[in-house]
Each structure stands twice: as C-alpha cells, then as structure tokens.
Amino acid sequence: MKRLSLLAAVGVFALSGLASASSFIATTDTIGASLANSVEGTSDVSSGGSDKVLLQAQDDAASFVASGGAIRGVxxxxxxxxxxxxxxxxxATDMQLAEAILAR
Known part of the structure; x- marks a missing residue:
C-alpha cells in the first residue's frame, strides 16, 4: 500500500512539473515574440533612408542611454x-529608439 501511495505521489509531482514547464515555455515564447516584433519595428526605422539623421544622433543617443534618459541632445x-x-x-519608448540607433 505504501508503494502505491509513493507511486501516486511521484505521478502527481511529475504531472505538475510538466504543467509548470509548458507554462514557462508558453510565457517565454510570448515574451520572445513581442520582443522580436519590437526589435523588428525599431530596426525597420533605423535602416531606412534616414541614415544621415540617425548617424548624426549616435553620440547623443549614447549619452541618453548612459545617463538613463537624463541627457537629451538636439x-x-x-x-x-x-x-x-x-x-x-x-x-517604442525614447530609450528603446535610442538603443536601436546605437545598435545599427
């Protein structure tokens, strides 16, 4: 009887572990997809015909990111x-756009 109880407990723990793992995977997939969409949108903006404007803003973007948003150059x-x-x-936030400018 003890053996049956032990097997039942192990089975319950195994099933709960699988449920947690699949929940974790679904959560990380959702977060990953939203980040990918955000990065795709900001990279589309930073790779267009506005290279000159974005190149000139890189130093200001670096100051903005390094200062946590306190320094905002022209x-x-x-x-x-x-x-x-x-x-x-x-x-996208100003910080996300500034990071995208730096990442190009």
Missing part, C-alpha cells in the same frame, strides 16, 4: 522626431 531629439514621423504606429 540631434537625438531630431532623430526621434524623424522616426516617429516615418513610423507613426510605432509604440
């Missing part, structure tokens, strides 16, 4: 305005 502001004009549906 060239970065121009680049952010340009990006938002080109992609009005883009829902």
């Amino acid at each position: 060239r970065l502001e121009a680049a952010l305005a340009h990006i938002r004009q080109q992609q009005p549906a883009l829902s």
